[in-house]
Amino acid sequence: MCLWFPDWPLRRPDAPPDRPCQVATEDGIVTAADDRAAAAGVRPGMRRREAEALCPSVVTLLADPGAETVAFEPVARAVEDLVPRVEVAAPGLLFVPVAGAVRYYGGEGSLADAVVGSVADVAGPGARVAIADGPFAARMAATVADGGPLVVDDTAGFLAGLDVSVLDVGELTDTFRWLGITTLGELGALPRAAVASRFGDMGLEAHRVATGEDRSVSPRRVPEDVEAEERFDPPLADLERAAFAARSLAHELLDALVPVGGLPHRVVVEAEAVDGTVRSRTWRSADPFSEVELAERIRWQLRAWVDAGGVPGGIRRLRLLPADLSDTGRQLALGEAAVTAVETRRALSRAQGLVGPDAVLQARPQGGRDPAERVRWHRWGEDPGVPGRDPEAPWPGATPGPSPTHVPPRARALDVEWDGGFPTRVRLGSRWEPVRSWAGPWRRTGRWWEGEGTADRYQLVTSAGAFLCEVRDGETVLVGVYD
Amino acid sequence: MTAGIPDLVTPPRRVASGVGGLPFAAEPGRVVGLVGGLGGGLTRLGLLLLVEPSRTGMVAVVDVRGWFCPPAAWEVGIPPDRLVVVRCQDPAVWPQVTAALVEGMGATLAEVPAGVPDAALRRLGAITRARRAALVLRPTRGTLPAGLTHVRVSADDVAWEGTDAGHGRLTARRIRLRADGKGMRGMERIVEVDDDGTNVVPVVPGLAPAPAGRAAG
Numbered sequence: 084m085c086l087w088f089p090d091w092p093l094r095r096p097d098a099p100p101d102r103p104c105q106v107a108t109e110d111g112i113v114t115a116a117d118d119r120a121a122a123a124g125v126r127p128g129m130r131r132r133e134a135e136a137l138c139p140s141v142v143t144l145l146a147d148p149g150a151e152t153v154a155f156e157p158v159a160r161a162v163e164d165l166v167p168r169v170e171v172a173a174p175g176l177l178f179v180p181v182a183g184a185v186r187y188y189g190g191e192g193s194l195a196d197a198v199v200g201s202v203a204d205v206a207g208p209g210a211r212v213a214i215a216d217g218p219f220a221a222r223m224a225a226t227v228a229d230g231g232p233l234v235v236d237d238t239a240g241f242l243a244g245l246d247v248s249v250l251d252v253g254e255l256t257d258t259f260r261w262l263g264i265t266t267l268g269e270l271g272a273l274p275r276a277a278v279a280s281r282f283g284d285m286g287l288e289a290h291r292v293a294t295g296e297d298r299s300v301s302p303r304r305v306p307e308d309v310e311a312e313e314r315f316d317p318p319l320a321d322l323e324r325a326a327f328a329a330r331s332l333a334h335e336l337l338d339a340l341v342p343v344g345g346l347p348h349r350v351v352v353e354a355e356a357v358d359g360t361v362r363s364r365t366w367r368s369a370d371p372f373s374e375v376e377l378a379e380r381i382r383w384q385l386r387a388w389v390d391a392g393g394v395p396g397g398i399r400r401l402r403l404l405p406a407d408l409s410d411t412g413r414q415l416a417l418g419e420a421a422v423t424a425v426e427t428r429r430a431l432s433r434a435q436g437l438v439g440p441d442a443v444l445q446a447r448p449q450g451g452r453d454p455a456e457r458v459r460w461h462r463w464g465e466d467p468g469v470p471g472r473d474p475e476a477p478w479p480g481a482t483p484g485p486s487p488t489h490v491p492p493r494a495r496a497l498d499v500e501w502d503g504g505f506p507t508r509v510r511l512g513s514r515w516e517p518v519r520s521w522a523g524p525w526r527r528t529g530r531w532w533e534g535e536g537t538a539d540r541y542q543l544v545t546s547a548g549a550f551l552c553e554v555r556d557g558e559t560v561l562v563g564v565y566d
Numbered sequence: 567m568t569a570g571i572p573d574l575v576t577p578p579r580r581v582a583s584g585v586g587g588l589p590f591a592a593e594p595g596r597v598v599g600l601v602g603g604l605g606g607g608l609t610r611l612g613l614l615l616l617v618e619p620s621r622t623g624m625v626a627v628v629d630v631r632g633w634f635c636p637p638a639a640w641e642v643g644i645p646p647d648r649l650v651v652v653r654c655q656d657p658a659v660w661p662q663v664t665a666a667l668v669e670g671m672g673a674t675l676a677e678v679p680a681g682v683p684d685a686a687l688r689r690l691g692a693i694t695r696a697r698r699a700a701l702v703l704r705p706t707r708g709t710l711p712a713g714l715t716h717v718r719v720s721a722d723d724v725a726w727e728g729t730d731a732g733h734g735r736l737t738a739r740r741i742r743l744r745a746d747g748k749g750m751r752g753m754e755r756i757v758e759v760d761d762d763g764t765n766v767v768p769v770v771p772g773l774a775p776a777p778a779g780r781a782a783g
Contacts, residue, residue, distance in 0.1 A: 446636040479758020486637035522729040548605020566609035
C-alpha cells in the first residue's frame with residue numbers, strides 16, 4: 084500500500100493562502116506547486132526561474148525536509164497503529180506491506196478506508212491511498228487516486244497502460260521510444276533475457292519494474308551481525324550532536340556492508356530513550372542509500388522524534404539495521420583500493436567530529452576575477468552543486484596567474500610606501516622591505532549601482548616574497564601571498 | 567568594465583610529472599619539514615609533493631590561518647575532487663586532527679600552528695611511520711624538533727621573474743632551497759628550482775653541496 088500527500092511540502096504555516104505558491108530546493112529545483120501555480124504551468128522538477136517566468140506572482144518557499152519529516156511523523160504513527168512495518172520513503176510518502184492486514188480488516192477496501200480515516204484525523208484530507216502488488220505499482224496508482232482509495236486488482240494490466248517515461252531511466256526512455264516501445268506493457272512483453280542483453284542492468288531493472296516485480300529485486304539475505312550501534316553518555320538531546328551521530332552511524336553501517344558487497348534499499352533506524360522507550364522507523368529508497376542520503380534520513384527522523392518529545396530525556400542508544408540489500412556495491416575511483424577509500428572516509432569523518440563539518444571542506448573551480456572568487460567551497464561529503472559562475476568564461480580584468488597560495492578571508496591592511504604613484508617599500512612585521520619590482524595596476528570596477536567602488540590591484544615583489552595587494556580609497560590592503 | 571591586461575597563460579617550459587628531479591619526495595612513512603617564513607615558496611613546494619599521492623587517493627591540507635587558496639593546488643596538478651582542506655588553528659586539537667588525517671589519507675600537508683608541543687609532533691611522526699603515510703609539515707612560526715623529519719627543507723632566497731616597474735606580471739620564480747636530514751644522507755645540499763606557475767619544477771643542474779654542517783636528524 085502507498086500513501087501519498089502530493090501537497091505535503093506546501094503544508095506549512097508560512098505558505099500564503101491567497102497567492103500561488105511553490106517549494107524549491109536550494110539548487111533551484113521546484114519540488115511542489117499548489118493548484119494556482121500548477122494552473123499557470125508550474126510543474127515539480129522545473130527550474131525555479133522557469134517557474135517564476137511562467138507564474139510571476141508565485142511565492143517560492145525553500146524546501147525543509149527536516150521540518151516536513153517532523154510534521155509527517157504523526158501520520159506515520161497513525162498508519163502504524165493500524166498496520167505494522169511502515170516504511171517512509173520521503174516526507175509525505177510512505178509504503179506499508181498489507182498482505183496480512185488485508186485478511187484482518189476483511190478486505191483491501193476496508194483497510195484503505197480505515198487508513199484514510201485515521202490519517203485524516205491527524206493531517207486533514209488530501210491523502211491518496213492505493214493498494215497494488217509492489218511499491219512501484221502502488222506509487223503509480225496513488226498518483227491517480229485523487230477520488231478516494233484505489234485498489235488495483237490487476238497490477239500487470241494497470242502497469243501495462245503506463246507510459247515508459249514513468250520508469251525515470253533517462254536516455255533509455257528515448258531509446259525505448261525510438262524502438263517503438265511506448266508503454267510498460269510493450270516493454271514487459273519482451274523476453275527478459277533479450278532486454279538484459281540489449282540494455283544491460285538498467286534495462287533489466289526497467290523490465291522487472293514494468294512487470295511489477297520490483298519488490299523482489301534484491302532477494303539477498305542480510306547477514307545477521309551487520310549493524311551499527313552507538314551509545315551516548317550524556318544522552319543525545321540536541322540536533323547538532325544528532326547530525327554528527329547520524330553521519331558517523333551511516334558511515335559505520337555502510338563500512339560494515341563493504342565485505343558483503345551491497346548497499347541497503349531499506350534501513351531501520353532505532354532509538355532508545357533514557358527511560359527505556361524504544362522508537363523504530365524504517366526508511367526506504369528506490370535506489371540504494373548512499374552515506375550522505377542515509378545520514379540525512381537519520382537526521383530528519385531524530386529531529387522528528389526529538390521535536391515531538393518521543394524520546395524523553397534524550398537518546399542513549401542509536402542503532403541502524405539494513406532491512407535488505409541490493410547488488411550495487413560502492414563505486415571506487417580508478418586505481419583506488421577499497422580499504423583506502425574506507426580509511427579515507429573514516430579519517431575525514433573523525434576530523435569532522437573534531438573541528439566540525441564547516442572546517443572539513445572541498446573546493447571546485449568557478450568563474451571570477453579575484454582568486455577568492457574563483458573558489459566554490461562545500462563541506463566534504465556534500466554535493467558540490469552547480470557552479471554559479473562559468474569558470475570557462477573570459478572574465479576580463481581578472482588577476483593573472485599564478486594564483487596566490489594564501490588569500491586572507493578578509494582583506495588586511497598593508498603598509499606600503501608610495502613615491503609618485505610607484506610602490507617603494509612594504510612593511511612586513513616590524514621591518515620595511517624594499518620593493519624589487521612590481522606589476523599593475525589592474526583596475527577592478529565594482530557594482531557601482533550597489534555602491535561598490537573601484538580598486539587597483541598590484542603584484543609587489545620583495546626579497547621576502549611576492550604579494551598581491553589592492554588600493555581602495557587610498558588605503559592598501561593585502562589580498563594574497565605567493566608562497 | 568575595466569581593461570585589464572590579457573590573461574596569457576605561460577607555456578610550460580617542460581612537461582614533467584610529479585616533482586621532477588627534486589632530491590626528496592613525500593614518501594610513505596616519512597616526514598618532510600618545510601621550514602621558513604610565508605613568501606619563501608614552500609607552500610607551493612609542499613603542494614607539489616602531494617601531486618603524486620593524489621593520483622591514487624585523497625590528499626589533505628591542514629590550513630591553520632584559514633587562508634589556503636585551492637587554485638594554487640589545482641595549478642600544480644592536484645585534482646579538485648582529490649583535495650580536502652581541513653581548517654584547524656587550535657594547537658590543542660591540531661595534533662588529533664592531523665593524526666586522524668595521517669591514518670586515512672595518502673598524503674597530508676599540514677601547517678603547524680604555534681604552541682603545538684614537541685612531544686605531540688614526535689607522536690605524529692611515530693604515527694606517520696607506523697601507518698606508512700606521507701606527512702609534510704609546514705610550521706607557521708619557528709622550526710621543528712630535531713630528529714622528527716626525514717628531510718628538512720628551508721628556503722634561502724626566492725627571486726621572481728616577469729615583473730618590472732609596473733610592467734608585466736608574475737610568471738616564474740627561482741627558489742634556492744637548503745635540504746638536510748637523514749634523507750639527504752646526512753649532508754646539507756643546496757638546490758635551486760624553477761617554478762613557472764604550472765606543474766613544472768625542473769631542477770637547475772649543478773647541485774652544490776653546502777659546507778659541511780650538522781644534519782637535522
